Amino acid sequence: MLEIATVFDFTHDAVIFVVGVTAVLASLGVILCSSPIYSALYLIGHMICLALLFLLYNAEFLAVVQIIVYAGAVMILFLFIIALLGGKKEIQENSLHRSMAFAFVFTLLGELYLSATVGPTKQVQGEIPAEMFGSAKAIGLELFSKHIVAFELASCLLLVAAVGVICLAKFSFAPLRRRVR
Amino acid sequence: MDWITEILNVTWNFIVLFLNENIPLVVGSVKAVIIAVAIMSVVPALVWLERRLMGRFQVRLGPNRVGPFGLGQPMADTVKLLFKESIIQSSADKFLFHLAPAVVVITAIAAFAVIPFGEPFEVFGQTIEMWGANVNSGILFVFAISGMGIYGMVLAGLSSNNKYSLMGGLRSSAQMISYELTLGLSALSIILLTGSLSLVDMVRAQETYPFILVQPLAFLLFFIAGIAETNRAPFDLPEAEQELVAGFHTEYTGMKFAMFFMGEYINMVTMSALVTLLFLGGWNAYGLPVWPIVSFAVKVFFLLCVFIWLRSTFPRIRYDRLMTFGWKILLPLCLLNLMVTSTVKVIWFP
Known part of the structure; x- marks a missing residue:
């Protein structure tokens, strides 16, 4: 029989995991997508996922501000400019950009690995009740x-x-x- | 066959345990379904109300053939829209074309999640609150989600591959960004008065008198900006028929076309509910012997009628005047109101 606490934690952790993975996938979509409109949309999705993560860690105000400022105001200007300049799909000229993108991704992953192995993260100490x-x-x-x-x-x-x-x-x-x- | 019953048993036990442990989750889901269904079924009624009232305002009858008082008309319209052929022109971006109306409707319904409409009560030992979620920063949540609704219109404009649609989408985003400032700043004076971002706290602060009595200017500014935010006449520039055919939804047909209007009507209800909560005292009845929820509903209904009344009274504003009005008149007035409110609060009510 499962403990009650583990079931609740399981729900919470599962939601956090799903949102986190979606955020990573969306950020991959931003750099791998050839059409600027879709890149911008992936970025919006990524920012919404970040806001959800803030929300899951009880930082309500930050979550809402993240959506209002980044997903709402900044990205709408991005879309505005894409609409005015005409978001044409880029043609893949050579594989240089693609390889650069992959190199960038693997650098990030390496950094993630490093930060995971260097030491356990410390809890933030604060005086806020x-x-x-x-x-x-x-x-x-x-x-x-x-x-x-x-x-x-x-x-x-x-x-x-x-x-x-x-x-x-x-x-x-x-x-x-x-x-x- | 023993192992099958075994597996079923274990699964059943797990489900029961999961549900027992996540009662808030279950209650929340039920509330979400109730709110979503209620708010979506309000839309046809609202369309009927608008057509009947517009008829009366323009000295004609309005729909009165289908059923008593034309009440069957919205149902007939819905059936017609559901069975119409959905046309997508070949040059459109298919995915975005389908995504845009969904974004409009989803954000409109999600924004309603934090609107409270009554005091909490107890059933089966569970306190059932009359709101979807009591978010600490409820009003900011509404602004954030309704801000996301702009994407629906911009994406519809972008994906249609039609210059009228694009112009409509750009207009709507420019208009909504401009008027969001006024909306937020005029709500800020109410936040200053209550000292809280939660909508429930705001209603509880108005138990003795509604805030419209002390903040009439903020009420006026908020209501004007609210009409502009919902893209209603006289601020319906994004879909101005005379200049842009139909703006961002020119290329849409059938139910997808109707979904934009669903979003618009739900936003109208949300905006009326927000004005009620911020300025008209929410569910407080001020001595009248009615249920809190009835008091709330009557106020929202009255504001909805005002929305329709304005539509049939005022002509559409020219686009440059709309922008000038927003940035050069409403915004300075808002800042002035905010300054006076905060000065008064600091000096006389520290």
Whole structure:
């Protein structure tokens, strides 16, 4: 007879395993796919899987933010650009790209093997109480007290980058004269 | 034949143990099925309501031939749509073409999972809550999932291989990204008032008065942005018939065509439910002797009628004005409202 606890753990572990494997397969799809639209779709799938993993480890807020920011906002812009440029299927010119992709994958796998053998991962030590874990409050308290300087600097950097991109991409055009209404 | 019964026995025992140990899973599945079926059967009723009300608003009768009050009309329409031939043009991307309507419907139903519609009650020693899932960040979950719904329209536009569809898809994504900002920022003032992201906590914070009394501007902004998010008239630019044939669903036929409208109507219900929860006090009846769920349903029904009323009242906005309206009027107003709310909260109610 199976222990009750193992059955529950089995469900949890099985879900985590399935989601993890799907994430890896989706990330393989991103680099192995020849059509940009499908690559973008695989990337979206990968990000959703990551969000599910966050959710399975009780980090609800991070999961939702992952979906809103990456799967929602960033990837929709990717699709936007693919739609505007016309996502043509790439023709396989030579096998160089393919071999490079495989080399990249095997490097990643080797790294995974290394990190698995070097030593068992340590549990993260923190002072956040269990009932607050993963909530927006915990992240907010941490972000706006300990890491406030780094946070503000990062937001400044993003603002500078956005302004810089607009300056670089600006092209001279005469605005159409508005019709008198 | 002993070994067969043995195996069956072991399997049965395992299933019983599994179910016993995963009661939340079972309850959750049942709730998921109930919510999904209920929300999908609301759609034909809503189509009927819209056609009847539109008829009255335009001083005509509306559907009244099939059954009493034309109630058989949605069923006849559904049967017609199910039996229509499904045409896919040869230049379309088949997989994405089939995927797009599914994405629209799935995200619309999934977003409804965290909408609470009443206080929890007890049955057989189990507390049954009147919501699919009480996610800690419920409102963010709704925004995240409804944001994923944009992909359905963009993919439909991309895969159809038709310039009108592509324009419709691009328009819908640009419009929804722009108005999502307003939606989130006006909801943020309610989050500031309650100090929680959970929809249940928000309703419980409105037990004495609904938040529309203290946040009328946020209510207005949220409702306008909500109409734009659901692609309803006067913001139905993605499917503007006069300029884009039918926008992103130009090439769709039969049930796949109907699925886009299913998504739209479910989103309408979700948006009305969100407005009810955030601003109209959810299931609180404020002294009236009705069940919580009835109070909730009446408010949602009223908002749905307002949605239909707006559609038959306003003409469609021009595309550039839609964008200007979103970015230059709604967004600054939202930020202003947020600033005033947070200042008042910090100074007078610390």
